[in-house]
Amino acid sequence: MPWLQLIINSSRQSAETIEDALLNSGAASVTFEDNADQPILEPALGETPLWQQTRITGLFDAEISTERVTHQLTEQLGGQLPDYRWSPLEDRDWEREWMQHYQPIRCGKRLWICPSWLAPPEPSSINMLLDPGLAFGTGTHPTTFLCLQWLDGIELAGKTVTDYGCGSGILAIAALLLGADSANCIDIDHQALLATADNALRNKLAPKKVLTYLPEQAPQVATDLVIANILAGPLVSLAPKLNALTLPGGALCLSGIIDTQADEVMSAYAPWFDFAPPASREQWVRLTAIKR
Numbered sequence: 634m635p636w637l638q639l640i641i642n643s644s645r646q647s648a649e650t651i652e653d654a655l656l657n658s659g660a661a662s663v664t665f666e667d668n669a670d671q672p673i674l675e676p677a678l679g680e681t682p683l684w685q686q687t688r689i690t691g692l693f694d695a696e697i698s699t700e701r702v703t704h705q706l707t708e709q710l711g712g713q714l715p716d717y718r719w720s721p722l723e724d725r726d727w728e729r730e731w732m733q734h735y736q737p738i739r740c741g742k743r744l745w746i747c748p749s750w751l752a753p754p755e756p757s758s759i760n761m762l763l764d765p766g767l768a769f770g771t772g773t774h775p776t777t778f779l780c781l782q783w784l785d786g787i788e789l790a791g792k793t794v795t796d797y798g799c800g801s802g803i804l805a806i807a808a809l810l811l812g813a814d815s816a817n818c819i820d821i822d823h824q825a826l827l828a829t830a831d832n833a834l835r836n837k838l839a840p841k842k843v844l845t846y847l848p849e850q851a852p853q854v855a856t857d858l859v860i861a862n863i864l865a866g867p868l869v870s871l872a873p874k875l876n877a878l879t880l881p882g883g884a885l886c887l888s889g890i891i892d893t894q895a896d897e898v899m900s901a902y903a904p905w906f907d908f909a910p911p912a913s914r915e916q917w918v919r920l921t922a923i924k925r
Contacts, residue, residue, distance in 0.1 A: 635695035636661075636722040639702065640688060643715050648687045654709040658702050660691035692722070740778060741785025744807060749835055759810050762835050763803060776888040779912055779919035780804050780862050783886055789813045793856040795878050797871070798863040802829030805843060806836055808858065817856065818845045855880045861887050865894040872901040879905075879924045887920040895920060 639660070643651050652663045666688040693702065699719050707714045737747045737754050745760045747753045753760035784804065790812040796805035797819050805816035806829075818829045826845040833843035846852070859879045861868060868875075868887055879885055885906055890898055895911050895918045902908075906922035913919075 637693045637695050637697065637699065638720050638722050639691040639693060639699075639706075639717060640720065641691070641715055641717040643687050643689050645687055647715065648689060651689050651706075651710065651715070654706050655689070655691035657709060658691075658705045659697060660693055662692045664690045664692075666690070695721070735773075738773065738778070740781035740807075744781060744785040744811065746781065746803070746807075761803070761807055761810055763801065763806075763832055775914040775917040776862050776890075776919070777803060779914050779917065780860060780886055780888050781807055783912070783919060783921060784808050784811055784860075787884070789858070792858050793817075795819065795856045795859045797859065797861040797875060797878070798867075799829050799845070800825050800862075802832045802843065802845075804860045804862060805829070806832055806838065808860070809833075809838055809842055810836060813858070815842050816844070817851060817854070818843060819848055819851045820845075821848060823847075853877065855883070857883045859883065859885050861889075863889045865890045865898055868898050869901045876902065876905045876924070881924055883924050885920075885922045885924065887922075888917070890918050890920065892916050892918050894918075 639655070641651055641655075648665060652665075655663050667686075693699075703714065703717075735748050737745055737751060739745050743759045745753060745755060745758050747760050747762055749762040753762075781804065784807050789808055792808070792813045794805055794808045794813050794816040796802070796808075796816055799805055799818035799820045802818055802825075805818045809816055818826070820826055820829070826847070829843065829845050830840075833840070855878055857880055859875050861871065861875060868890065875885065885902065887898060887902075892911070892913055899908050899920060899922075902922060906924050908920055908922040911918040911920055
């Protein structure tokens with residue numbers, strides 16, 4: 634399907650107002666990009682920042698009247714539309730484009746993450762076949778890689794696992810392939826739970842080993858290992874819940890945290906857990922601990 638892009642150069646202060654105006658004018662989607670090479674690794678706790686100079690792109694059906702949309706936006710924005718331009722979006726097979734850039738990843742001594750459409754590079758290793766679909770988690774992000782690397786280096790035989798914020802199910806499935814007995818996979822997104830179940834079947838795991846739940850439906854059963862690769866803010870607020878889901882003597886693995894947030898996250902869990910030194914990769918950290 635052909636599309637048109639409306640690209641608007643905005644300040645941070647106007648970005649959300651412009652986003653609302655684009656959606657009200659029929660945009661199928663709106664994206665934000667840095668317009669001045671200003672990196673933002675992750676919001677501070679409780680913050681949702683944007684770049685000082687933000688490029689906003691609204692995606693429209695190619696059949697729309699650009700003149701009408703431009704007029705609607707100008708009216709909604711008080712008579713002045715910031716620097717903008719319309720451009721066609723090349724009609725390409727985006728799924729195939731994405732697949733070409735996703736290659737097998739080695740995570741430790743034994744574990745490989747392999748796209749389901751490619752042959753594993755080391756058939757004798759532990760190879761997880763993954764199709765992330767619409768759910769987060771492919772192993773390419775530093776936080777996911779750090780968790781996978783840790784799982785590859787610990788003894789998992791017979792262990793029970795909770796994966797809180799499971800996304801594609803990559804961490805729970807890796808734990809099971811490495812010897813864990815069963816995993817409770819929890820996420821707020823129905824799509825993530827479907828992706829987790831599909832990926833479990835793709836890796837020939839019995840359905841009874843990979844149980845998926847929305848948070849309000851999840852059993853309050855403590856397990857030997859709890860993994861949560863989400864963000865610092867939710868990790869802090871979830872500390873009592875994740876503590877309750879961890880057996881005494883059990884292990885906790887937290888990620889999705891940048892290095893400046895590590896102390897705050899650890900302090901939230903300090904009443905119950907003893908932490909190992911953080912592991913880092915590209916300014917992201919993984920925190921692991923044992924419950925007292």
